[in-house]
Structures are given as structure tokens and as C-alpha cells.
Amino acid sequence: xxxxxxxxxxxxxxxxxxxxxxxxxxxxxxxxxxxxxxxxxxxxxxxxxxxxxxxxxxxxxxxxxxxxxxxxxxxxxxxxxxxxxxxxxxxxxxxxxxxxxxxxxxxxxxxxxxxxxxxxxxxxxxxxxxxxxxxxxxxxxxxxxxxxxxxxxxxxxxxxxxxxxxxxxxxxxxxxxxxxxxxxxxxxxxxxxxxxxxxxxxxxxxxxxxxxxxxxxxxxxxxxxxxxxxxxxxxxxxxxxxxxxxxxxxxxxxxxxxxxxxxxxxxxxxxxxxxxxxxxxxxxxxxxxxxxxxxxxxxxxxxxxxxxxxxxxxxxxxxxxxxxxxxxxxxxxxxxxxxxxxxxxxxxxxxxxxxxxxxxxxxxxxxxxxxxxxxxxxxxxxxxxxxxxxxxxxxxxxxxxxxxxxxxxxxxxxx
Amino acid sequence: xxxxxxxxxxxxxxxxxxxxxxxxxxxxxxxxxxxxxxxxxxxxxxxxxxxxxxxxxxxxxxxxxxxxxxxxxxxxxxxxxxxxxxxxxxxxxxxxxxxxxxxxxxxxxxxxxxxxxxxxxxxxxx
Ligand SMILES: Cc1cc2nc3c(=O)[nH]c(=O)nc-3n(C[C@H](O)[C@H](O)[C@H](O)COP(=O)(O)OP(=O)(O)OC[C@H]3O[C@@H](n4cnc5c(N)ncnc54)[C@H](O)[C@@H]3O)c2cc1C
Numbered sequence: 160x161x162x163x164x165x166x167x168x169x170x171x172x173x174x175x176x177x178x179x180x181x182x183x184x185x186x187x188x189x190x191x192x193x194x195x196x197x198x199x200x201x202x203x204x205x206x207x208x209x210x211x212x213x214x215x216x217x218x219x220x221x222x223x224x225x226x227x228x229x230x231x232x233x234x235x236x237x238x239x240x241x242x243x244x245x246x247x248x249x250x251x252x253x254x255x256x257x258x259x260x261x262x263x264x265x266x267x268x269x270x271x272x273x274x275x276x277x278x279x280x281x282x283x284x285x286x287x288x289x290x291x292x293x294x295x296x297x298x299x300x301x302x303x304x305x306x307x308x309x310x311x312x313x314x315x316x317x318x319x320x321x322x323x324x325x326x327x328x329x330x331x332x333x334x335x336x337x338x339x340x341x342x343x344x345x346x347x348x349x350x351x352x353x354x355x356x357x358x359x360x361x362x363x364x365x366x367x368x369x370x371x372x373x374x375x376x377x378x379x380x381x382x383x384x385x386x387x388x389x390x391x392x393x394x395x396x397x398x399x400x401x402x403x404x405x406x407x408x409x410x411x412x413x414x415x416x417x418x419x420x421x422x423x424x425x426x427x428x429x430x431x432x433x434x435x436x437x438x439x440x441x442x443x444x445x446x447x448x449x450x451x452x453x454x455x456x457x458x459x460x461x462x463x464x465x466x467x468x469x470x471x472x473x474x475x476x477x478x479x480x481x482x483x484x485x486x487x488x489x490x491x492x493x494x495x496x497x498x499x500x501x502x503x504x505x506x507x508x509x510x511x512x513x514x515x516x517x518x519x520x521x522x523x524x525x526x527x528x529x530x531x532x533x534x535x536x537x538x539x540x541x542x543x544x545x546x547x548x549x550x551x552x553x554x555x556x557x558x559x560x561x562x563x564x565x566x567x568x569x570x571x572x573x574x
Numbered sequence: 575x576x577x578x579x580x581x582x583x584x585x586x587x588x589x590x591x592x593x594x595x596x597x598x599x600x601x602x603x604x605x606x607x608x609x610x611x612x613x614x615x616x617x618x619x620x621x622x623x624x625x626x627x628x629x630x631x632x633x634x635x636x637x638x639x640x641x642x643x644x645x646x647x648x649x650x651x652x653x654x655x656x657x658x659x660x661x662x663x664x665x666x667x668x669x670x671x672x673x674x675x676x677x678x679x680x681x682x683x684x685x686x687x688x689x690x691x692x693x694x695x696x697x698x699x700x
Contacts, residue, residue: 206613207605210613210680211598211601211680211681213680213681480609483608483609484606484609487602487605487606487608488602491598491601491602506595506596506599507596507599507602510599510602510603510660510663512603512606512655512656512660513606514606514609514652514655516609516610516648516652528648530648530651530652531655532652532654532655532656533655534655545654545655546651546654546655547651548645548648548650548651548652548654550648551646560648562619563619563620563621564610564621566618566619566621567608567609567610567611567612567617567618567619567621568609568610570612570613570618571608571609571612571613572609
């Protein structure tokens with residue numbers, strides 16, 4: 160590695176801060192970072208640690224799958240407009256392009272004292288710092304068998320199962336879907352799903368879509384979805400707010416809720432959600448999610464462990480765009496900390512921001528969008544919503560923009 | 575000899591930093607544009623690339639969006655989420671990059687000198 164100007168300057172600054180001891184020429188061992196999970200958060204942080212940290216950071220990324228399958232756009236698999244292969248991204252590209260070591264395996268334990276990650280195959284990975292980004296796990300629902308009643312909320316086989324069930328719809332059939340209690344992954348996602356299920360039912364000759372929402376009202380783009388439910392899908396879609404899911408009969412395709420019992424021909428239960436199991440089993444949660452300092456994404460409970468994406472517990476929306484935004488703040492913080500530079504000085508605190516964007520297909524060729532910005536509130540130490548904007552309804556242009564947005568997001572994260 | 579040299583460099587650096595800002599913080603701010611405009615602002619497909627644009631143009635565009643009375647498109651809304659100072663920093667970062675990604679050396683960016691004409695063109699309306 161050639162020493163470029165900035166590294167020279169950083170070395171000088173570090174030496175200066177450490178009592179004017181020159182560090183130039185002293186070989187420093189690279190900081191070992193293990194990243195658990197190669198989704199939007201984990202792949203982004205691995206890439207940016209290498210991109211910005213060069214050989215100062217040695218990055219190992221662990222994921223059970225050689226490809227990450229994106230949830231983003233995965234509702235279009237249900238309409239047969241996309242295939243899983245369109246949304247599959249090989250993690251090996253992070254190795255060839257950025258020198259991230261990719262290990263296939265599931266992290267089953269995180270020993271914060273010994274600073275080791277245990278994998279299901281018995282392998283141990285030592286680290287100086289660990290980033291944990293396993294997405295979500297589902298909370299138990301009595302009677303739910305996901306092999307019969309799919310969630311399609313982690314893209315993959317469950318998405319295909321739901322699609323195959325929808326392919327069998329005939330005129331007069333009923334589809335039931337349940338919406339989890341907030342906070343859950345992708346605030347507008349379930350309502351987008353409801354629209355596309357209604358579109359499927361209409362194309363199958365008409366029938367009913369029963370939407371059972373555990374929340375008191377639509378959680379994102381409320382005006383847009385209220386309008387879409389009545390104007391586009393009024394004949395088909397019945398929306399029940401405040402319907403808490405109590406149990407499921409997975410063979411009889413019946414759903415029991417606080418608003419009564421419903422039965423259907425296809426049932427899509429999206430259970431309540433919490434941090435990934437490796438986060439919960441490692442003493443990193445406080446309730447359903449992991450508390451973090453959003454200036455670094457370091458755990459509020461364990462030093463040197465960082466939690467990103469859907470598993471972390473700030474008030475920011477659980478989206479892929481947001482997960483990648485958080486990953487950049489975290490990568491910058493880890494590189495600074497590993498170089499002995501400050502992370503909590505005024506200039507940086509004033510510029511801790513994140514953002515999010517979601518496009519929702521409302522029909523097979525029209526979409527809506529939602530965008531949000533967050534900035535650090537230095538008084539509370541939390542991220543504060545600084546602006547939120549949404550489209551006025553839905554249109555074809557936004558549907559086209561959705562693919563440009565997604566292609567750039569995928570490229571920024573996985574390539 | 576050496577500590578003195580280093581101290582001199584350090585003082586120089588602090589002096590420089592107070593005028594020019596830490597360019598890695600400009601980079602961090604700008605990285606949140608990348609989810610839509612590509613890593614380092616080199617976009618794929620029909621999205622606008624930001625790398626190598628003039629700081630002045632980027633700044634003016636973003637400020638116009640930010641000041642829209644009736645923000646309509648997604649970028650009007652995104653721009654509202656940043657302060658004018660942050661917009662200037664983002665613009666400065668992208669202006670420091672080459673137009674062509676092949677000419678990019680990631681950690682070799684220079685913070686371009688503050689552009690006199692750039693500053694003069696600022697409208698101080700608030
Ligand atoms: C239908 C749908 C539509 C959506 N649309 C949008 C959208 O338009 N825009 C948007 O921004 N977001 C959208 N989202 C939300 C987005 O998909 C999530 O917020 C995002 O994936 C979160 O990123 P993550 O990295 O935290 O988790 P994930 O992307 O789920 O990645 C987690 C990774 O960790 C791995 N993993 C899990 N456990 C372990 C373990 N123990 N060891 C090793 N690896 C492990 C998994 O294999 C996976 O690869 C949508 C979600 C859904 C379901």
C-alpha cells in the first residue's frame with residue numbers, strides 16, 4: 160500500500176494527539192472487524208470499511224448464503240414481474256472489488272469478553288470490533304406454521320411459496336394478510352403488499368382481500384394508501400385497523416384476532432418482529448431491539464460491538480436505504496476509532512445525518528414514494544426526524560424511477 | 575528535531591482545518607446521496623451522477639430545491655433535510671472527484687480550495 164497524502168496527514172495528527180510521538184513508519188496491525196450478516200447494512204459497512212479504511216481495516220463478512228436476496232422490490236415477485244434471481248446479489252463481489260473476506264456460515268454466538276464470533280460449523284472468528292447486522296427475527300404466533308402460511312417478509316423461499324399459492328387463486332377466493340405491530344421492517348411495505356394482493360385477486364376474476372392491521376391506522380403514506388384502498392381496490396379490499404393477531408390455524412387457513420375470526424384460501428401472516436437471534440442471544444437487546452449510540456452505532460450495552468439496520472433500536476425506519484445510510488456513519492466511526500481519532504467532536508456531531516427512501520408499487524405500473532431525513536439531536540443523543548416527504552398519490556413516472564433508485568441502491572451496497 | 579517538525583505540521587493542520595473543514599466529514603455527509611446516485615456519486619442507469627460536477631452548480635441546485643415553496647419531487651424533499659452549510663460541504667466533496675470513476679483514487683481526494691467566486695455568489699438571504 161502506498162502512503163497517500165491523507166494517511167500521512169492522519170498519521171501526523173494521531174502522533175500529535177498522542178503526545179507528539181511520531182507514528183509514521185511504525186507498522187500498525189490492521190484492525191480486525193467481523194461483520195455478521197451480508198444484507199443491506201452488513202454488506203454496506205463491509206464495503207465502506209475497506210473503501211475508506213484501506214488496509215488499516217481487515218474485514219471478514221459472515222452470512223449463511225453466498226447471495227443476499229433483497230427484500231426491496233420483492234413484492235414484484237408476487238406479481239410475477241420479477242424473479243428471485245433478479246434480486247440476488249453475490250457477496251463474493253465484495254471480496255473481488257474491495258478485499259472483504261467472505262465466510263459462509265451462521266453466527267451462533269458472540270463472545271464479547273473473548274472477542275470471538277462462533278459459527279454453526281464450529282469455526283471461531285477473532286475480532287477487535289464486531290458489527291452485527293442480521294436483520295429481523297419473527298416473534299412466535301400460536302399455531303403458525305410458516306411452511307403453510309408464508310410471511311414473505313424475508314425474501315427467498317417464503318416469497319416463492321406465497322407466489323405459488325397466489326397462482327392458484329380462482330374467482331371468488333379470499334386472501335388474508337396480517338400486518339405486524341410497529342416497529343417492523345419497511346413501514347409502507349405491508350400496505351404496498353395489500354395493494355398487490357388485491358391486484359392479484361382482481362386478475363383472478365375478483366374476490367376478497369382481508370387486511371388485518373395490528374396498528375390503529377396505516378403506518379406510512381396514510382393518505383396515499385387510504386385512497387388506493389378505496390379508489391383502486393374498494394370492491395376487493397377490506398381493511399381492519401387494531402386487529403391484534405392471537406393465533407393461526409395453519410391447516411384450516413383460519414386467523415384469530417382481537418376483531419374476530421377470519422378464514423381464507425391463501426393466508427399471509429407477517430408476524431411481529433424483533434432483532435435477529437444472534438443479537439438477542441448476545442445480551443445486546445433491551446426489549447425487542449438493540450440500543451445503540453447513533454453517532455457510531457456502537458451498542459449501548461457492550462463496548463466494541465456495533466448493531467446496524469433492522470436490528471438496532473433507534474426510532475429511524477427499518478429500511479434498506481436507511482440501513483446503508485447507518486452503515487456509512489458506522490464505517491466512518493470505526494475507522495476513526497481504530498486510528499485513534501475522535502468520533503464525538505462538534506464538527507462530526509453537527510453532521511451526523513441519515514436518510515431513507517421507499518418506492519411502493521401501488522399497481523403493476525404505478526408507484527408512490529416516501530422519503531425521510533434524520534439528524535442527530537445533540538441534546539438527547541437520539542436521531543430526530545428533520546424532514547419527511549411523500550408523493551402526491553401514485554404515477555407511472557415514479558414506477559420507472561423506482562428501478563433507477565433500486566439499481567443504484569443495489570450497486571452502492573453490493574458492488 | 576522530529577517532534578518539533580510534527581508539532582509544526584499539527585499546528586498547520588489545525589489552522590488549515592479551521593478554514594477548510596475536515597474533508598472526511600464532507601465525505602460522510604455526501605455518502606448518504608450514494609444510495610440513489612451511486613458510490614462516490616458515479617450513478618448507474620438514468621440517475622444523475624454527481625462526481626466531478628462544479629461545487630457552485632451542485633450548491634445552487636440543492637439550494638433551489640431546498641427553498642421550493644411547494645416541494646414536489648423526491649429531491650426537493652431530500653434537500654430540505656440538510657442545512658445550507660451541509661449542502662456546501664456535500665457539493666465540495668463531489669466537486670473534488672474526477673468525472674471518470676477510473677481516475678478516482680479513493681483516499682487521495684483533496685479538498686478543493688474554497689472558491690472565491692463561489693462564496694461571492696452566495697445569497698445571504700437569511
Ligand atoms: C416486501 C418488502 C419490501 C421492502 N421495500 C423496501 C424499499 O422499497 N426500500 C427500503 O429501503 N427498504 C425496503 N424494505 C426493507 C428492507 O428490506 C430492510 O429494511 C433491510 O433489508 C434491512 O437490512 P438489514 O441489513 O438490517 O437486514 P437484511 O437485509 O435482512 O440482511 C440480514 C442478513 O443477515 C444474514 N444473517 C441473519 N442471521 C445471521 C447470522 N446469525 N449469521 C450470519 N448472517 C446472518 C441474513 O442471511 C441476511 O443476508 C422492504 C422489505 C420488505 C419485506
